Amino acid sequence: MQKIGVFVCWCGSNIAATVDVKAVANAMRSEPGVVYSTDYQYMCSENGQNLIKDAIRDYKLDGVVVCSCSPRMHEATFRKTALSAGLNPYMVEIANIREQCSWIHKDMEEGTQKAMVLARAAIAKVKKNAPLTAGTTPVTKRALVIGGGIAGIQTALDVADAGYEVDIVEKSPTIGGRMAQLDKTFPTLDCSACILTPKMVEANQHENIHLITYAELENVSGFVGNFTARIKKKARYVDETKCTGCGICTEKCPSRKGLNAFNMGLNTRGAVYIPFAQAIPNVAVIDTENCLHFKTGKCGICQKNCSAGAINFEQKEEILERKYGAIIVATGFRPIDASAFDEYAYTQSKDVVTSLELERLMNAAGPTGGVLLRPSDGEHPKEIVFIQCVGSRCSKDAAKGKEYCSKICCMYTAKHAMLIREKYPDTNVHVFYIDVRTPGKNFDEFYRRAAEQYGVDYIKGMVGKVSVEGKKLHVQGSDLISNEQVHIDADLVVLATAIEPDPTARSIGTMLTASMDTNDFFTEAHPKLRPVESPTAGIFLSGVCQGPKDIPETVAQAGAAASKVIGLLSKKELVGNPCVAHANELLCNGCSQCEKVCPYGAITYEDKEVRGPEFRGTKRIAVVNEAICQGCGACTVTCPSTAMDLKGFSNNQIMEEVDAICR
């Protein structure tokens, strides 16, 4: 006969207010197999844990049931308690009488009855538990960062400084990301490039950091500590080892049709180009869609003019296969396509621009050399209207737009408005806003400075439509404070477009089996307590890929993700989860169903010698790699011959629980 101890927690009044904990403890005392049953105010406290430890020793318990909160909260705590008292930690079961009972019931009688049922189910299960021992796996001391923006760069630098090798995979030809495109940064107005480029250089020169630019992740397999990634390095048609970045090829290239993506397509560039002056690596790349050599087989002017002999039209893409212990997602964002909001005439006039386009129009390295000019006719705009929340804060059932607040727009618009009023005092600036949201250090002060010192005209209300009237843009909006409709003849309209995750995020999420929300932002393991980890072990989140955030928040999160990665990589070995699947060799008929549903690729097939009462000989059976299996249980429910079972959650155990509930 087993000796089981039951420990009923009050959780202060969380449980005790709706469940008669003493009655539960008393009732469990008469359950078969239970030799000890008690209640306590806070079982998770040191005193509560000592109560369990003492009972395990005094009553020689071989099974423990704790009736408390969700196992997500304190299962690990109580398993450690059991271990320290010499009991196998997998002989502990939790009956969740808080989330699944006291919190959702109002009636004490009902709550108490249900708590008893849940306790009985846990007792029934623990009777069928077997001691389990977790295996260990080694850790590859190398990290992969996906995305070379400020988030990826910062995470890489922090991990590399701790002494671990880091690879940054960046899909574009240079690192730097969105921050490289920004002119000034709020609320200090320091130049974005001036603070970013030193970090880019540092990443490039760091002995532990390896940049793999113009490359994409093809496939990831493995598990925490032991990932294998296939990386496709696209052909640049320029030999990285030879190119000196002199830029002669980019000047000589006769094709001028390619849109300059760095300048948001506001001007063109050659077919062979270096994205921007401070690009890293400072190596040219050929855009085959616009290159005359690739289109007609002629030209080759760049090749003739390259003194380093770096142009190589025959270059092929390369596949790299590398092993990593941890993967950090830093895929960033892009602004949404404003053409869906055609009431603002984005597709009808060049003088309706997005805020990121305005950054380029104000930047010294931009298409206008830093002089703010209308894209249509190159004239100075004298009347500028900013429209906030374009595509942000839309309801779920609205025809277009995102449900969330993009968070950065209020501040960058205040910055734009302030900079324009500073540089061009004769220009009027109007900002239509729904709410001005400026939580952050020195943020509200910054916004007030724009309104009070720089005379930016903030109008509470939204623009209903923008119509092109000759050279002017007629803006019709509402002023909710004066309760009037406002009409402004503007020269330039700037849309604060919502930001969305980079479109590559979804496929990367699928590759990593990292969960995402409906907006394609990566989900964190816990919204408050584990904000930089994905629920998938070994995957970490850095920057806007997890949710909209500004540069200081991104850098903070990047550092936090790095510290988690360092914590993982510094471990000698990882203790696995012993609750993994295994196949009963006698029952398995080798049908491959489990292999197909396994999301981790943990199941393979082997021909094995089997000796049973009904079968003797060699047959094809499923074999589970216990290091890869995450214990999700998909195989156990798929198996048509009930050969697959999950240790710690066997079919037998689950049925015992159900029986106990139905008794």
Add this chain to the structure above:
Amino acid sequence: MSDKITKEEILRICNVQPKKCMKCGKCSGTCPAYDEMDYHPHQFVYMVEHGQIEKLMASQSIYKCLSCFACLERCPRNVEPAKLIEAVRLAVIRQQGKNHMTENDVPALLDEELPQQAIVSSMRKYKK
């Protein structure tokens, strides 16, 4: 005269949820009949939510709305103010059983630039 028309009755007619409104004012920013109205589209949403139905029923706005549905089309929260205005209009017609103006008055008010949709919609405002 029957009992007062309640907020609930208005909402039952049009199935609009004014609580979804985030008070951005885009409906009023977009409205081509704004200057003709004593209460503006965003005020309809606010006033229905706060039960001020009588004021709206007595207002000129319900006859000035062109039913162009621009507010409904552009509302980021899908609140559909035009439907709300139509519902108040309907409530007046149902309650009074009489017309604000006769159908013979309509042709005189038409002008060439009036959208067809508005003419069709105006017929719903008047008896027969």
